[in-house]
Amino acid sequence: MSGTAGDRGPTGIAQAIELYGRPEERDAIIQVSQETLDYWRNLEDGRTAEVVMLVRRQNGRYLLHTKSFYPEGAYRLLTGGIHAGEDLVRAAMREGREETSLELRLERFVGIVRQSLTHDGEQFCFTSYLFELADQGGSLRAEDEGEGISGYREVSAASLPEVARQLECLDGDWADWGALRAVSHRLAAEALAGRTAG
Structure with missing residues (x-):
């Protein structure tokens, strides 16, 4: 099978659970x-x-971001790549700091999404690990300017399905990207709704 993760994924999954x-x-x-x-x-x-970060601000809303090269109005949850063999929790904390400069407390392992990108019998497997992190203070800005983050906004957990829908509606060169990104937003919405209901 082409494109399997093999030993290039993170370590520490059992410990994170x-x-x-x-x-x-x-x-x-x-x-x-x-x-x-x-x-x-x-x-x-x-x-x-990658890690997908559900950063909960002190007002209870969740942080989205956009980048200078995204389609106008396209916002999504923060994500960051995991280095081969990197500890999963450390990756979440590292990426959270790089993309927000906030003091963050990791609270919950929300989800795992295993995505198989396929075309004409070929595939590439890519896994997203979702974590909820609580904002403990600080000034919101990208610590790593290379991220290209050009703006942030905050949404309620109940708004995440609409964020997913907007991503799925992207067209042209961004259609595949939007479809890929929407999956983790839908899982995040379901997990947060389930916690509220429970």
Whole structure:
């Protein structure tokens, strides 16, 4: 099978579950163009996994961001690549700091999404690990200017399905990206809604 994660994924998954709870899990097959498949397979850092950060501000709302090169109005949850063999919890804390400069407390292991990007019989497997982090203070800004973050906004947990829908509605060169990004937003929305209901 082409594009499997092999030993390029994170370490410390069992420890993360022990410390922060058992996550919801999803598998998704996403049909993409050849160009999209090639892009993900040939990422410079060889990443096969990322952290998705549900940063809860002190007002209870969740942080979204956009980048200078995104389509106008496209916002999404914060994400960051996991280095091969990197500890999962450390990756979440590192990426949270790089993208917000906030003091963060990791509270919950929310979900795991295993995405299979497929085109004409070829595939690339990419895993997203979702964590909820609580804002403990600080000034919101990107610590790593190379991230290209150009703006933030805050939404309620109940608004995340609409964020997912907007991502799914992107067209042209951004359609595959939007479909991929929407999956983790839907899982985040379900997990947060389930916690509220419980």
